[in-house]
Amino acid sequence: MVTINSMMCKGCGYCIRFCPKHILEMSKERSEKGHFYPVNIDEKACTTCAICALMCPEGAIEVTSKED
Amino acid sequence: MAEYKRPKSLMPMATGYCPGCLHALATRLVADVIDELGQAENAINVVSVGCSALNLYSWCGDVIGSAHGRAPAVATGVKRCLPERLVFTYQGDGDLAAIGLAEIMSAANRGENFTVVFANNQTYGMTGGQMAPTTLLGQKTTTSRDGRDCLTTGYPMKMCELISVLEAPVFVARYALNTPKGVMDAKKGIKKAFEKQLRGEGFTFIELLTNCPTNWGMNPLDTLEYMNTNTIPYFTPGVFKDKEAEK
Amino acid sequence: MEKRFMKGCEAIAEAAVRGGCRFFAGYPITPQNEIPEYLSWRLPEVGGAFVQGESEVASINMVYGAAATGKRALTSSSGPGISLKAEGISYLASAQLPAVIVNISRGGPGLGSIQPAQSDYLQATKALGHGGFRAMVFAPATLQEAVDLTYNAWDYAERYRNPVMILMDGCLGAIMEEVELPEMKNSNPEDIEDWCLDRIGDRTDSHMITPILPEPALELLNKGKAMQYKMWEMLDTKVEEFMLEDAEYVVVAYGIAARVAKEAILRLREEGYKVGMVRPITLYPFPKASLNNLDYTKVKGVIDIEMTIPAQMREDIELQVKDRCPVHEYGRSGGMLLDDEGVYEAIAEIVKGGE
Numbered sequence: 192m193v194t195i196n197s198m199m200c201k202g203c204g205y206c207i208r209f210c211p212k213h214i215l216e217m218s219k220e221r222s223e224k225g226h227f228y229p230v231n232i233d234e235k236a237c238t239t240c241a242i243c244a245l246m247c248p249e250g251a252i253e254v255t256s257k258e259d
Numbered sequence: 260m261a262e263y264k265r266p267k268s269l270m271p272m273a274t275g276y277c278p279g280c281l282h283a284l285a286t287r288l289v290a291d292v293i294d295e296l297g298q299a300e301n302a303i304n305v306v307s308v309g310c311s312a313l314n315l316y317s318w319c320g321d322v323i324g325s326a327h328g329r330a331p332a333v334a335t336g337v338k339r340c341l342p343e344r345l346v347f348t349y350q351g352d353g354d355l356a357a358i359g360l361a362e363i364m365s366a367a368n369r370g371e372n373f374t375v376v377f378a379n380n381q382t383y384g385m386t387g388g389q390m391a392p393t394t395l396l397g398q399k400t401t402t403s404r405d406g407r408d409c410l411t412t413g414y415p416m417k418m419c420e421l422i423s424v425l426e427a428p429v430f431v432a433r434y435a436l437n438t439p440k441g442v443m444d445a446k447k448g449i450k451k452a453f454e455k456q457l458r459g460e461g462f463t464f465i466e467l468l469t470n471c472p473t474n475w476g477m478n479p480l481d482t483l484e485y486m487n488t489n490t491i492p493y494f495t496p497g498v499f500k501d502k503e504a505e506k
Numbered sequence: 507m508e509k510r511f512m513k514g515c516e517a518i519a520e521a522a523v524r525g526g527c528r529f530f531a532g533y534p535i536t537p538q539n540e541i542p543e544y545l546s547w548r549l550p551e552v553g554g555a556f557v558q559g560e561s562e563v564a565s566i567n568m569v570y571g572a573a574a575t576g577k578r579a580l581t582s583s584s585g586p587g588i589s590l591k592a593e594g595i596s597y598l599a600s601a602q603l604p605a606v607i608v609n610i611s612r613g614g615p616g617l618g619s620i621q622p623a624q625s626d627y628l629q630a631t632k633a634l635g636h637g638g639f640r641a642m643v644f645a646p647a648t649l650q651e652a653v654d655l656t657y658n659a660w661d662y663a664e665r666y667r668n669p670v671m672i673l674m675d676g677c678l679g680a681i682m683e684e685v686e687l688p689e690m691k692n693s694n695p696e697d698i699e700d701w702c703l704d705r706i707g708d709r710t711d712s713h714m715i716t717p718i719l720p721e722p723a724l725e726l727l728n729k730g731k732a733m734q735y736k737m738w739e740m741l742d743t744k745v746e747e748f749m750l751e752d753a754e755y756v757v758v759a760y761g762i763a764a765r766v767a768k769e770a771i772l773r774l775r776e777e778g779y780k781v782g783m784v785r786p787i788t789l790y791p792f793p794k795a796s797l798n799n800l801d802y803t804k805v806k807g808v809i810d811i812e813m814t815i816p817a818q819m820r821e822d823i824e825l826q827v828k829d830r831c832p833v834h835e836y837g838r839s840g841g842m843l844l845d846d847e848g849v850y851e852a853i854a855e856i857v858k859g860g861e
Contacts, residue, residue: 199272203279203472203479209439226278242439244263248283249273250290254263300712303703305571315716321703323574323715326597329567332531332559336571336579339555340529341704362567365560 192255193231193243199251202226206243206252212236215243266290268299268319275313279479281436281469282310282351285378286317288442288467289349292449293320296457302345305334305373307359309351310384328359331366331375338373345453346373352393353383356416363422370427370461374452377418380469381490388474392416395489400474415493419466423499430455431500433466435491437483441468444496460502468494508687514679515540515582517649518608518672519548521656522580526693527606528554529579531568533561533587536620537676538610541582552693562587566594566607573603574715576702578660578693582608584676585626586617588634595669596635600717602701602727604663606656607634607641608672610679613841621841622676624763627818630673631790638728640735642742643671643789645760649683651787657688662742664698666734673789675813677762677843738791745793746785749775753782754804755857758797758823759811760786763837763844767811770850779857789819797826808833809853815839 193215195206200222206229207215214233222228228251231237244252265271268290276283293302299320306314308327315324321344325333330348338346355363355377363375382400383389390400390407393415397406407415423431430452434445445467452463468490470482477485498504512520519541522530530549532542542558549556555572559565565581572579583591588609598605611626613619630643642662646652656672663670703713719727746764749771750756759767764785771781784796797808808827810817817835824833836852838844 201273201278205279205479205483208480208483224273239261241261241263245439245442246284248276248280248287250265250269250287251273252263253265254261256262312718315714315718318714320712321714322712323571323703324601324717325570326567326593326717329564329570329594332564332567333571333574335557335564336529336531336568336573337575337703338571339557339568340572340575340577344703361560362564365564369557 192239193237194253195229196251197222197228198224199249200226200228201249202228203248205246205248209242209246211240211242212238266294268293268302270317270319274317276310277473279470279472279482282313282378282380284436284442285376285467285469286314286349288446289347289376289449292446292453293345296450296453298345298453302347303337303341305330305337305346305348307348307350307354309354311349311351311354311378312385314349328354328357329362330354331359331362331371334373335366335371338371342372345457348373348375350375350377351384352377352379352381353391356392356418367422367428367462367464368425372456372459372461374456374463374465376449377464377466378469379466379494380471381415382471382474384471384474388471395493417494419464419499422464427462428464428500429461429502430463432498433468433494433496435468435486435496437468437470437486441496468496509684510687511682511684512649513540513682514649514652514674515610516544517653517685518656519544520687521653522606523548523552523554524688524690525657525660526578526691527580527660528552528577528693529569529572530581531557531559531565532581532583533559533565535584535587537612537622537679538582538584538608540679541608562590563594566591569605570594570598570601570603573598573605574601574703576698576704579605580608581605582610584610584612585614588626588629592635595641596637596639597717598669599635599639599641600637601715602667603715604660604667605669606659606663606672607669609674611673611675613839619841620676622762622813622843623839623841624675624761624813625818625839626673627789627812627814630671631792634669634671639731640790641669641671642738642791643673645673645787645789646678647761647764647785649678649681649685652678653685653687657691673761675762735791739794742788743791743793744787745796746787747796748785749782750784750800752780754780754806755809755853756800756805757781757783757809757811757853758786758819759783760789760819763811763813766844766846766849767853769846770853773850774854774857781853781857792822794826797823802830805831807831807856809856810835811844811849811852812837813839813844
């Protein structure tokens with residue numbers, strides 16, 4: 192499960208660039224902070240590899256394993 | 260499968276860094292490692308001047324701000340008085356490789372038992388993108404408008420190489436933060452350095468190649484590519500000194 | 507109390523250790539080298555740390571780091587080195603860290619000379635660094651006074667969370683006198699738990715020591731400090747008033763200059779001239795009242811004697827005299843010493859000329 196905190200995200204797109212399953216996409220709407228932010232478009236395909244979280248400069252992404 | 264929780268060593272809010280700034284990633288990595296080592300309450304972050312100073316406002320644990328380039332001197336004072344604490348400096352390249360050269364080289368040469376985390380983005384970010392000692396040849400900055408010229412400004416300074424020729428340092432390594440592999444290696448390197456410090460082995464130095472989307476004038480994703488083609492070929496990542504491995 | 511015959515710099519160093527100092531960083535410069543030399547072996551004896559810094563700049567910043575941990579920290583230097591420390595001293599003031607800085611001053615400006623001088627008065631009292639802050643400046647005239655002031659310097663530094671300077675000259679640093687050394691003080695200062703980096707006892711909350719503040723907080727800090735400076739003036743001003751009661755001429759001198767001037771005053775008294783002296787022991791806060799409250803119906807002149815040219819304390823004196831009598835000055839400079847004869851003649855000329 193990937194949780195993206197849109198209040199911390201600045202829309203750099205690193206998570207989208209490095210997601211091996213290509214299931215992150217930029218939002219159409221801006222966040223309250225004024226940035227576009229990633230949304231998970233296919234949660235089932237997510238392997239929770241956490242590369243998105245690893246590459247997030249802001250620590251805006253948290254990942255929990257699927258069992259939870 | 261993996262899990263990731265935002266480190267508690269960081270304030271629960273966005274940093275002051277620009278979008279895509281790898282300074283923020285470097286800070287987060289250090290926080291990750293400190294949490295993993297259970298050192299959140301034992302760590303003292305010695306922050307310097309420049310964009311690195313933004314650490315003052317995103318760091319949850321003990322933090323002390325220092326004058327430009329003087330973090331290794333401040334850390335010397337802190338660590339000599341509190342030898343049990345995990346002490347590290349967090350410095351940028353203008354800070355460490357220009358104004359603070361005497362302090363970094365001398366602290367390294369004394370073998371002070373703390374860790375230096377050096378974020379090298381090849382520019383003075385906070386002041387608006389002036390040429391740094393680490394700026395690549397040909398790289399345009401606000402004080403080298405036609406690109407850095409070696410005839411008048413010399414060559415980009417390689418700090419890992421310089422420090423690794425000293426006798427005292429125990430671990431000197433450089434990592435690039437523009438790929439997941441680089442970030443994972445960097446995390447291991449930071450962890451190794453902190454563990455060495457906690458065992459009292461001596462001076463450890465971690466250089467992290469970062470970017471500056473704002474002052475390089477690129478979008479964040481392009482900076483990662485620029486680092487692959489320009490920065491990394493000049494500033495070769497790798498372990499430059501590991502006293503343990505030498506034995 | 508232990509009595510010892512000691513050299514000035516070494517007496518200061520020993521007094522610092524007994525005053526609880528457990529960290530020293532400094533860089534060699536004449537005429538203060540005996541301080542780091544002494545502390546290099548003495549501090550480890552009491553569990554303290556000595557670091558020979560790569561520069562004065564690094565040394566003051568090491569002191570900044572050590573002070574942040576709550577340890578009593580010291581650095582020493584002389585004129586040119588103090589200029590290099592200026593940045594760090596300003597950072598100490600901004601981050602509200604207590605530390606003691608000793609200046610064994612020499613001839614200036616520039617590299618100047620290595621001989622004694624009092625040419626750093628203005629630097630010490632008006633601008634020890636950029637940004638508009640003040641520090642208490644103690645100016646001992648004897649080695650016993652140097653020992654006592656150094657011994658207690660951290661109490662002031664910690665009470666006000668501000669750097670403190672001890673300003674002496676190369677003469678006092680080099681001479682030998684008998685001193686009474688006080689008992690060893692507790693080196694773990696009280697009342698620092700609420701701000702220092704050391705997690706004392708079961709304290710788990712974190713601390714930020716910062717030399718940079720958001721603008722409103724910085725203004726608030728400066729307003730608080732301004733009030734503190736007024737408080738120093740009321741509570742902490744130290745001065746020696748010597749033969750002032752009937753004085754018609756008042757010498758103002760501090761440190762070594764005051765010792766020389768005292769001899770001249772005693773000689774003139776023997777000749778029947780009514781001369782007295784105001785000797786500031788704290789140069790900042792300056793003993794304003796001692797000069798402001800003189801009976802100017804009697805006082806015919808104030809004479810500023812300093813081992814520097816031009817006199818630097820004169821402006822502070824004139825602000826208190828307020829044109830109620832003439833202010834004269836006499837000094838030597840560049841490492842040329844004040845001597846008994848020269849000072850006597852300078853004062854005598856003014857005193858006798860006034861007849």
